[in-house]
Amino acid sequence: MRKGQMTKEHIIRESAGLFNTKGYTGASLSEIIDRCGIRKGGIYNHFESKDELALAAFDYSFSQILGFFSKALENAKNSKERLLAICKVYIEIIENNSLEGGCPILNTAIESDDGHPFLKERAQSAMKIFIEKLTLIIVEGIENKEFKEAINPEEICIYLIAVIEGGVMLSKLFDDSKYIRHCTSNVIQYIDEQLLLNHLS
Template sequence: MKKGENTRKHIISKAAELFNQKGYAGSSMSDITELTGIKKGGIYRHFASKDEIALEAYNYAGSIVGGHIQEAIRQQETAFGKLLSYLRVYVNVVEEPPFIGGCPLLNAAVECDDGHPILRQRAQQGLEGTLGNIKAIIMQGIESGEFKADIDVDALATFTLSIMEGSVMMSKLEGDNRHVRMNIENFSAYLRAVCVQN
């Protein structure tokens, strides 16, 4: 890998950590230069603007978390287990999040609701992709006979992601993983009672 590519990747990875912890608006170019050890001129040789860095950083953070989720899913044989993987990846979100600062999708969605349309659009794409992956798992569960045929796939996908993001937010805010852990148990009970074929 060329030195320029290494430098660009270094900037992206450090900026991703910074933005995911301090937010886009709360992070300055000076913060990026301090964290990376690269002067502004060096950063601008690789990126046209802070916006460009933010988009690349979001993509990077999302790919790290997505990799953890996909690995957890691969270890499960049932649709039930695969859905729970979305929460289990965050079971120790306070001490050991899958990416520093928590969920990039949640953080970007909260911060850029109205103030950063480009990052908001990228977060919307992340939301659509995540919901699409969850729906595919649910459909597999229906097709295999594991889940009931009359399940509202869209509603269950939204519920799954909402439980995950709400659990992450509450556990991070309180500094206690109990919300994620409680919701793993509660969501398991819900799936058994409402979705799984008897």
């Protein structure tokens, strides 16, 4: 790998944590420069603007989340275990700070709602990918006769994401992982009672 490419990737990695923690507005170029240990010109040698760097940093943080998902799903034997593995990823993010700043989709969605349309669009695209992955898990669960045939995969995805991301938001707000743990417990109960084909009432 060329030195220039290595420097660019270093800038993206270091700025990703800063953007994900402080947000687009809160993360100043001077802080990024200090954290990266480079001169101001070093940023503009690789990125035309702060906007371009912010998008690259978001993509990096989201790729980290996808990597966590892939690793967590490796040993999952069925659809229920896959959904629970994703829940555990979010618990790890909160309790072990496995991704600096927490969930980049949630953070970016909150900050970019009105002021940063380019980031909002990127967060929307990332969420669509997440929804597609969850939908695939649920559809496979139906096809394998693990989940009830009558359930609506899209509606299930929306509910699960709302509960999990809500738990992340509350845990970040109060610096207490009990919220994400409570929400993931509710997800487990929901899967058992509403999705599983052979659940006994």
